[in-house]
Amino acid sequence: xxxxxxxxxxxxxxxxxxxxxxxxxxxxxxxxxxxxxxxxxxxxxxxxxxxxxxxxxxxxxxxxxxxxxxxxxxxxxxxxxxxxxxxxxxxxxxxxxxxxxxxxxxxxxxxxxxxxxxxxxxxxxxxxxxxxxxxxxxxxxxxxxxxxxxxxxxxxxxxxxxxxxxxxxxxxxxxxxxxxxxxxxxxxxxxxxxxxxxxxxxxxxxxxxxxxxxxxxxxxxxxxxxxxxxxxxxxxxxxxxxxxxxxxxxxxxxxxxxxxxxxxxxxxxxxxxxxxxxxxxxxxxxxxxxxxxxxxxxxxxxxxxxxxxxxxxxxxxxxxxxxx
Amino acid sequence: xxxxxxxxxxxxxxxxxxxxxxxxxxxxxxxxxxxxxxxxxxxxxxxxxxxxxxxxxxxxxxxxxxxxxxxxxxxxxxxxxxxxxxxxxxxxxxxxxxxxxxxxxxxxxxxxxxxxxxxxxxxxxxxxxxxxxxxxxxxxxxxxxxxxxxxxxxxxxxxxxxxxxxxxxxxxxxxxxxxxxxxxxxxxxxxxxxxxxxxxxxxxxxxxxxxxxxxxxxxxxxxxxxxxxxxxxxxxxxxxxxxxxxxxxxxxxxxxxxxxxxxxxxxxxxxxxxxxxxxxxxxxxxxxxxxxxxxxxxxxxxxxxxxxxxxxxxxxxxxxxxxxxxxxxxxxxxxxxxxxxxxxxxxxxxxxxxxxxxxxxxxxxxxxxxxxxxxxxxxxxxxxxxxxxxxxxxxxxxxxxxxxxxxxxxxxxxxxxxxxxxxxxxxxxxxxxxxxxxxxxxxxxxxxxxxxxxxxxxxxxxxxxxxxxxxxxxxxxxxxxxxxxxx
Numbered sequence: 001x002x003x004x005x006x007x008x009x010x011x012x013x014x015x016x017x018x019x020x021x022x023x024x025x026x027x028x029x030x031x032x033x034x035x036x037x038x039x040x041x042x043x044x045x046x047x048x049x050x051x052x053x054x055x056x057x058x059x060x061x062x063x064x065x066x067x068x069x070x071x072x073x074x075x076x077x078x079x080x081x082x083x084x085x086x087x088x089x090x091x092x093x094x095x096x097x098x099x100x101x102x103x104x105x106x107x108x109x110x111x112x113x114x115x116x117x118x119x120x121x122x123x124x125x126x127x128x129x130x131x132x133x134x135x136x137x138x139x140x141x142x143x144x145x146x147x148x149x150x151x152x153x154x155x156x157x158x159x160x161x162x163x164x165x166x167x168x169x170x171x172x173x174x175x176x177x178x179x180x181x182x183x184x185x186x187x188x189x190x191x192x193x194x195x196x197x198x199x200x201x202x203x204x205x206x207x208x209x210x211x212x213x214x215x216x217x218x219x220x221x222x223x224x225x226x227x228x229x230x231x232x233x234x235x236x237x238x239x240x241x242x243x244x245x246x247x248x249x250x251x252x253x254x255x256x257x258x259x260x261x262x263x264x265x266x267x268x269x270x271x272x273x274x275x276x277x278x279x280x281x282x283x284x285x286x287x288x289x290x291x292x293x294x295x296x297x298x299x300x301x302x303x304x305x306x307x308x309x310x311x312x313x314x315x316x317x318x319x320x321x322x323x324x
Numbered sequence: 325x326x327x328x329x330x331x332x333x334x335x336x337x338x339x340x341x342x343x344x345x346x347x348x349x350x351x352x353x354x355x356x357x358x359x360x361x362x363x364x365x366x367x368x369x370x371x372x373x374x375x376x377x378x379x380x381x382x383x384x385x386x387x388x389x390x391x392x393x394x395x396x397x398x399x400x401x402x403x404x405x406x407x408x409x410x411x412x413x414x415x416x417x418x419x420x421x422x423x424x425x426x427x428x429x430x431x432x433x434x435x436x437x438x439x440x441x442x443x444x445x446x447x448x449x450x451x452x453x454x455x456x457x458x459x460x461x462x463x464x465x466x467x468x469x470x471x472x473x474x475x476x477x478x479x480x481x482x483x484x485x486x487x488x489x490x491x492x493x494x495x496x497x498x499x500x501x502x503x504x505x506x507x508x509x510x511x512x513x514x515x516x517x518x519x520x521x522x523x524x525x526x527x528x529x530x531x532x533x534x535x536x537x538x539x540x541x542x543x544x545x546x547x548x549x550x551x552x553x554x555x556x557x558x559x560x561x562x563x564x565x566x567x568x569x570x571x572x573x574x575x576x577x578x579x580x581x582x583x584x585x586x587x588x589x590x591x592x593x594x595x596x597x598x599x600x601x602x603x604x605x606x607x608x609x610x611x612x613x614x615x616x617x618x619x620x621x622x623x624x625x626x627x628x629x630x631x632x633x634x635x636x637x638x639x640x641x642x643x644x645x646x647x648x649x650x651x652x653x654x655x656x657x658x659x660x661x662x663x664x665x666x667x668x669x670x671x672x673x674x675x676x677x678x679x680x681x682x683x684x685x686x687x688x689x690x691x692x693x694x695x696x697x698x699x700x701x702x703x704x705x706x707x708x709x710x711x712x713x714x715x716x717x718x719x720x721x722x723x724x725x726x727x728x729x730x731x732x733x734x735x736x737x738x739x740x741x742x743x744x745x746x747x748x749x750x751x752x753x754x755x756x757x758x759x760x761x762x763x764x765x766x767x768x769x770x771x772x773x774x775x776x777x778x779x780x781x782x783x784x785x786x787x788x789x790x791x792x793x794x795x796x797x798x799x800x801x802x803x804x805x806x807x808x809x810x811x
Contacts (some may be wrong), residue, residue, distance in 0.1 A: 026658075036559060044473075048473075050473050050476060050477065066713070079473045081622060089609045103746065107746050108792050108796065109751065110797065112796065112797050116414075117801075118414055118416055119412070119795050119799050120795070121416050121473070122416075122628060122791055122795055123791065123792055123795040123796065125621065125791060126621070126625075126787075126788045126790070126791025126792040126795065127622065127788070127792055128786065128788075129621045129784065129788035129791070129793065130788030130789060131620070131788075132616075132784075133781050133784040133785045133788060134785055135716060136740070136781050137735070137738065137774065137775075137778060137781045137782070137785065138735040138738060138739065139735075141487050141781075153672075164412060201546075222477070249616050251755070252616070253484065255478060256477075256481055259477055260477065260481060261748060263474065265409055289348060294488060294489075294491075294492030295488070295489065295492070297481075297484060297485045297489070298485060298488075298489065300481075301481055301482070304478065304481065307476065307479070308466050308478070309466055312474075
């Protein structure tokens with residue numbers, strides 16, 4: 001490499017393999033971020049609260065999935081078929097995540113609903129830190145692996161299809177993206193068509209007015225926390241399937257990225273959360289592929305700052321009007 | 325404060341509501357002392373604190389004590405800076421520790437063999453502090469138009485960004501151009517940082533005593549400055565901004581400028597603390613400023629515990645939190661403190677006395693009963709060792725179950741303890757008090773078997789708990805004034 005003369009900048013021919021690989025990785029990552037961002041966005045829409053503990057619910061969901069793999073004999077000697085295992089994992093992770101979210105709301109946030117804005121934020125920080133370190137105490141600080149390559153001789157990775165430029169996409173990546181799409185469509189239909197969904201929209205629009213119209217605001221908030229946290233739990237399992245590793249602090253960075261996704265897309269806006277998730281996932285994976293893995297954070301930060309300067313209410317968000 | 329959380333808060337004015345209470349004077353000599361103390365201006369207390377702190381290195385030559393004292397002073401400085409941003413202006417700055425780290429690295433780069441630069445301290449510190457202030461401006465700029473929540477997320481991400489960049493800065497090139505250079509030393513940090521040298525006088529290496537005095541003088545000067553700022557035009561403007569940004573703006577206050585100033589001032593104080601930190605420890609590592617290190621949360625816990633917006637609270641919060649965290653390192657001390665605290669809390673909170681007696685006697689009896697059953701049914705369950713020796717240790721050994729391999733059962737018990745405490749907050753009256761008995765015993769069990777064994781995790785768990793509990797039970801902290809809310 002340029003030892004004698006200073007190296008002239010040269011541009012290698014377009015490497016399609018790298019491009020498509022990063023595209024696939026970006027979409028898979030983006031799907032996970034989008035799922036977490038949905039929960040963030042839902043809670044923010046209703047309570048105007050940044051729930052920092054949301055990323056840690058994702059971590060707990062991921063560990064629940066890992067626990068179930070262990071219960072069924074560990075990754076390399078599973079006692080059940082992959083599909084039954086996946087079903088049980090998702091069921092338990094979503095239920096566990098949802099219940100955890102409801103508990104956090106009930107015990108940490110409910111009393112602070114009318115407190116100054118900064119009080120629930122600091123509480124959320126405390127909850128997040130508590131969950132991370134409690135997980136470290138109970139589960140140990142070391143990294144654990146889903147090792148989905150080893151399930152029934154790699155069934156989930158050998159099968160799949162090949163994209164142009166020779167990039168192989170395993171079933172597990174398909175599951176992540178397809179599962180995310182299913183959950184998002186389901187959520188959209190739920191919020192749009194059911195009575196509870198309508199109540200959620202009303203509550204997020206104006207909590208006091210909704211209460212006066214006879215909506216049980218407490219119930220709506222609990223339901224929001226349950227659904228949002230269940231999505232985070234599912235995201236935890238998805239992440240394990242595609243990226244294997246789980247550890248107690250995984251929720252911090254993932255939650256941060258997901259939150260930025262929600263802000264970029266327009267916080268409180270569900271399609272915005274998905275768009276933001278994909279955007280952040282792609283920005284991250286392309287900067288890992290083309291710049292450096294160490295500085296992908298800087299690229300994502302740049303995206304965030306750019307969006308906040310150009311469109312402060314997010315790509316799909318509406319500008320908030322403050323009324324007195 | 326102890327109102328039903330679900331009751332309507334319309335028209336709540338705590339200042340008026342507690343008017344009668346404040347009029348009531350305590351009788352006798354204590355009342356006189358209390359009245360006189362209340363009449364003294366705060367700087368008298370600051371001075372008293374300064375004198376007390378200055379005596380510490382004189383009466384002890386124990387290096388550990390002086391090091392803890394220095395750490396506490398650095399924490400106080402950090403909390404003092406955060407008090408401007410969070411306590412006065414009400415801006416949630418979650419990248420605060422990054423400014424501390426930025427300045428520590430800044431000093432390290434200007435005064436160490438890393439780049440062969442050895443600036444004079446009197447030149448290095450102002451340059452680093454000004455750079456930190458400018459960085460604070462830059463970070464706050466994009467979110468100045470937006471609500472506080474966005475500032476929180478931008479700063480939190482900025483903190484994370486700082487960590488990744490400095491942690492991976494051993495091959496840094498500008499966006500892929502030019503040769504990669506080692507800028508931050510990566511995970512190895514920057515070692516061999518110069519000591520403070522002023523006018524040729526030099527502080528010896530690892531002379532914590534000298535740095536203790538340096539930090540103390542800086543802290544006292546800044547404390548006095550903050551006392552004046554608190555009562556100045558800007559200080560009052562910050563507080564009005566905190567209480568209601570919209571109203572403040574309508575009153576014609578330059579809200580954006582006030583926010584930026586508060587943010588940059590906080591960053592500047594963190595920067596000053598960072599230079600002392602770097603010089604005193606002679607090495608900096610990026611991981612010390614990461615979120616997972618807990619530094620940010622610890623400083624927040626100090627500020628909130630003492631009372632955001634209160635200068636005395638900064639001192640008290642940093643003292644209480646840092647000393648308790650230090651005490652936790654030694655399992656023997658920690659066990660004493662744990663049981664004393666539990667007992668003190670019960671004595672202070674549990675009324676009438678009859679119930680206090682029932683809970684105490686009940687817990688002790690419950691423990692012996694469980695211990696007897698376990699000894700008969702599962703002998704291995706009592707073969708472990710207590711973490712503390714002496715009378716307390718042998719007493720505990722015949723009261724708490726100490727399994728020979730406490731790991732798994734202790735972890736399960738920890739989860740149950742968290743659930744039990746949560747349920748306890750839902751119960752009322754005598755059911756709650758009776759439920760306390762097994763919960764207390766469970767707490768003792770978890771403490772002896774798991775928490776005391778892993779102090780590094782336990783201290784972080786406790787910091788998280790402090791934040792949650794304080795915010796729910798006493799958001800104004802120990803010395804803060806509770807909010808006057810007029811709707």
